[in-house]
Amino acid sequence: xxxxxxxxxxxxxxxxxxxxxxxxxxxxxxxxxxxxxxxxxxxxxxxxxxxxxxxxxxxxxxxxxxxxxxxxxxxxxxxxxxxxxxxxxxxxxxxxxxxxxxxxxxxxxxxxxxxxxxxxxxxxxxxxxxxxxxxxxxxxxxxxxxxxxxxxxxxxxxxxxxxxxxxxxxxxxxxxxxxxxxxxxxxxxxxxxxxxxxxx
Numbered sequence: 001x002x003x004x005x006x007x008x009x010x011x012x013x014x015x016x017x018x019x020x021x022x023x024x025x026x027x028x029x030x031x032x033x034x035x036x037x038x039x040x041x042x043x044x045x046x047x048x049x050x051x052x053x054x055x056x057x058x059x060x061x062x063x064x065x066x067x068x069x070x071x072x073x074x075x076x077x078x079x080x081x082x083x084x085x086x087x088x089x090x091x092x093x094x095x096x097x098x099x100x101x102x103x104x105x106x107x108x109x110x111x112x113x114x115x116x117x118x119x120x121x122x123x124x125x126x127x128x129x130x131x132x133x134x135x136x137x138x139x140x141x142x143x144x145x146x147x148x149x150x151x152x153x154x155x156x157x158x159x160x161x162x163x164x165x166x167x168x169x170x171x172x173x174x175x176x177x178x179x180x181x182x183x184x185x186x187x188x189x190x191x192x193x194x195x196x197x198x199x200x
Contacts, residue, residue, distance in 0.1 A: 014086065022086050024108050027115035034186060037116070040085025042179035048091045051150045054172040058089050059182040061142060064170070066185055068138035075189040076122050077135045078182070083112035120190065146170060 013023040016036045022028075041059035045051070058081050066078040081089070087109065090098070098105045113130045117123070125132035141164075148163025149170050173181065 016086075024086070024112070027086075027112045029115045029119040032116055032119045034120075034183060037079075037082050037085040038179045038182045038186075041082065042175040042182060044084055044089045046089060046146065047151065048089075051172070052152060054150065055174060056146070056150055056170070056172045057175060057178040058084050059175075059178040060171065060173055061146065063181055063185045064142045064145075065135065065138045066189065068141055069134050073132055073134050075120070075186075076117070076125075076132060077138055078185055078189060079116055079120065079122060080113075080131050080135050080139060082116045083109045086112055 012025050013021045016022050016031070016033075017039045018033060018036060020031045020036075022031065022036075038059060041062060042057050044058040046056045046058055046061055049055075062078050062081055065080060066074045069077045090105070095105065110130060114124055117130060124130035125135075145163050145167045149167075150172070
């Protein structure tokens with residue numbers, strides 16, 4: 001029994017919300033679903049959950065990014081952090097520390113991102129970076145607004161510049177609503193409709 005337990009914990013895969021096995025090293029586009037992405041991102045908190053008094057999800061962040069880019073890149077923007085549905089979100093300073101020591105996190109994130117893009121017909125930007133520059137810029141812009149609206153004042157934030165005071169108030173939806181708005185936005189971009197689709 002102990003050997004079986006240890007062996008299961010050596011696997012480089014997780015169980016998705018649909019009960020399928022997701023392999024970090026060999027992500028299969030066939031078992032990726034919109035539902036599992038929306039479920040994971042809607043429960044993953046930005047800023048390591050350190051937004052005072054509110055829950056703010058990666059799903060809501062992704063939706064905001066999708067409105068900041070051209071129509072041709074909006075679906076890529078919506079899915080730019082979709083790998084985190086399976087890996088969870090890492091605070092950026094921690095990501096940089098890991099990247100300074102090893103490429104493994106970057107490799108895994110890139111493989112998952114490309115598998116997700118393949119699943120939904122999204123063209124990767126290049127062989128070296130699946131995410132295009134416009135999406136990176138939108139990601140940074142939305143980060144500025146999040147930092148300005150949701151995080152406490154801190155001296156090091158000054159390095160990032162101020163937020164846009166004309167930017168709408170970020171809603172900080174609870175996870176079920178965050179999942180709903182993520183799927184709704186996907187349907188708008190992928191199907192060209194707001195009608196609920198089968199999320200497979």
